[in-house]
Amino acid sequence: MAKELLTRDQVNVEDTWNLKDMYSNDSDWEEDIKAILGKTEELVKFEGRVCESADTLLQVLELSAFISEKLEFAYNYAARLFDEDQGNTLHQSMNQKIFSIMAKISSDVSFIDPEILACDESKLEEFYDKEPKLDLYKKQIKEVQRLKAHTLSAEMEKVVAMTAEMSNTASEVYEAFTNVDMKFPTIKDEDGEEVELTHGRFVPFLMSANRRVREDAFKAYYDTMKDYINTLASSYSGEVKQRVFHSRVRGYSSNLEAAVNANNVSPEVYENLVKTVNANLDKLHAYVSLRKKCLGVDELHMYDIYTPMISDVAKKVTYKEAQETICKALAVLGDDYVELLKEGFANRWIDVYENKGKQGGAYSATAYGCHPYMLLNYNDTFDDMFTTAHEMGHSMHSHYSNSAQPYIYSNYKIFVAEVASTCNEILLLEYLLKNCTDKKERAYLLNHYLDSFKGTVYRQTQFAEFEKITNEMVENGDSLNAENLSTIYKDINERYYGPDMISDPEIAYEWARIPHFYYNFYVYQYATSFCAAVAIAEMILTEGEPAVARYKKFLSSGCTDAPVELLKIAGVDLTTPAPIEAALAKMGEIVKELEELV
Incomplete structure (x- = not known):
């Protein structure tokens, strides 16, 4: 276990995820943002006439799917950059920017579901008969109809959508406070050396065979939380x-x-x-x-x-041993799975080790059109091997769903x-x-x-x-x-x-x-x-x-x-x-x- 955490630029690049598989640079990300906003401008022109005809309904659903897919992709890029070092001000700005854009777009397109719900079922059936391409969206429309009792008017949906960014404040404060601002004291490890206590090191300390280390880590961690x-x-x-x-x-x-x-x-x-x-x-x-x-x-x-x-x-289980x-x-589960x-x-789907400012814990995330990404904070423990297998399960689930389904049906619940x-x-x-x-x-x-x-x-x-x-x-x-x-x-x-x-x-x-x-x-x-x-x-x-x-x-x-x-x-x-x-x-x-x- 390192006595002090490495900064992001000190981490071996082979142990980091390769976000260039999403965008070769931030400028390409900015170009996608412009394209998304442009398509959104096209989509909002359909407000008030979503169900005017089979053709307009199809255009609305296709534009909406395009925007959602691209927006999810752009969000994942910004979120992954942010999570690798939450103290990086540029990546903080990118993350905040994409959240703001998502909230605005959610508000801008919030008219769609209420207008579909206001459309008579018989009229929708006529549209399906006239436009075969609408078959793809039948399940999506039925899901909208399932939530009819809890869907508001177009005007109210727009107001609620405008609260999205504000509604994230509590979780954003929690993340920033616990991952960046909160500092823990040092404790003495098994060898009697002073080691900084962190979120990533807390559970490994509790797994120690040395009861004094466990108790010291436990009390130091929660005494800090109590403060x-x-x-x-x-x-x-x-x-x-x-x-x-x-x-x-x-x-x-x-x-x-x-x-x-x-x-x-x-x-x-x-x-x-x-x-x-x-x-x-x-x-x-x-x-x-x-x-x-x-x-x-x-x-x-x-x-x-x-x-x-x-x-x-x-x-100890090294990362290489865990993979094998x-x-x-x-x-x-078969050769294809392995x-x-x-x-x-x-191929660097995985960000392996802890560094300063990095998001704690572990997760898998994916955007349609790219392979999954996994965040780990690997500490060479037996549990870390299981965490790696766990997150790979998420990644495989995403891969199989993304490969088999069109975007609108790829995101499992x-x-x-x-x-x-x-x-x-x-x-x-x-x-x-x-x-x-x-x-x-x-x-x-x-x-x-x-x-x-x-x-x-x-x-x-x-x-x-x-x-x-x-x-x-x-x-x-x-x-x-x-x-x-x-x-x-x-x-x-x-x-x-x-x-x-x-x-x-x-x-x-x-x-x-x-x-x-x-x-x-x-x-x-x-x-x-x-x-x-x-x-x-x-x-x-x-x-x-x-x-x-x-x-x-x-x-x-x-x-x-x-x-x-x-x-x-x-x-x-x-x-x-x-x-x-x-x-x-x-x-x-x-x-x-x-x-x-x-």
Whole structure:
């Protein structure tokens, strides 16, 4: 681990993503912006006559698709530049510029959906008969019609669209404050050397076998969060308030309903997850008890939750080693899948290591017409290998959908976004277990499997519950502040982890470090997707090619149907609690096996 972070210009270029695959230079990006604005000027001339004829409707839909595709492409370029160093003022300006343009265009073209909704169904059918090219847009029009009850007049849609840039303020403040302005102290590492604490180093420190390092990192990190907790609470409160505005102006009963309905998912799926997980907290409590036993401590603290339960087995995994192992593990998905993996690794789809100002965490992003891009903050840990496999799952999902679908149907809904990524992780873990001959190493891998259940099903549902409660508070007229946010979070944490876990005072501030709370009810999908992925991986490993074929059909489906229906192609039905119950039953079995091994 480097003692000080490198600046962006000090990073080995081969370890960075190649954004020239999008634009050879910033001037080309500027030219695309001009073209987008020019096409937008053409499109707005159709206001008031979208459904004047079959030809005008076609022109409107084609122009709209062109603008959306180009705008998404331009946004991704600016966003990737910004994320590689958020302290770069030029890239800050480009990112702000594209957000402003997106907000303006959203307002300018907001007349389209209301005018389509005002068009009589019989008239639309006449248009389809007269203009065969409109067949491509039938599903898109039906999706617009599905949201009719929550679509406003053209004038009101324009007003709401004008709030888009303002509505991003809370998340922009949070990102800038936590990634650029907030500074953490140094702590002593395992060797007794002073090392700067950062977002990227926090979890690796918590994974340390040295309990003093874990505790020092935990307390230093959250003590810093506590110093700024009122600012962070105000930022989150602002995020929730803007959601309330948008959900109410569109006639939704709650923020939750507005968020999930946008993805054509019922709120019952969300509530079913929280209910089913809470009914199965005994598995998490058993895991906590086993962790306490394995670590041999009188008291288990929250800073003990990341370190492996099985000691002296964890080893560093270099980025090169991770690539090789991932390709072997995912060979069950076919030669075409593995060749794409190798292409991504070899051709700089990935920004690998942490540098000053770089966005924390990891993600995959893609723009139609270019390969996916992945951001990592690789630290040579076992978990980093799994993160790489996870993000490659996102990238492959995007590649398959973009290759199979026209632009307007290529963007799969967020609800299914975590299925492919998690399936990759599970297949990697099952591969490692299958090829493991050492009893202690198997125990270590089972530990990792349990940590995945803990971190993805239970932890994300814990987040989902916190998000639901805090949004409902604002909806009911209550205010959010540092004190009640921290109290709510700590209470949920105590309930989830049970009596064998000491919920340290510092854990009350953990909500403030979770950027996903600004993603509008995103996190529950990690949990539902994990449960779906457990089922899909099992089918792939037991059935072979038929299951792989179904899975790739799902990956290639984009947003051609409701996400719950698309998952049924792969063999999973999340309209019932069965996949969640089955996944948590599997966790219970793994806990018992690990208990026997240790």
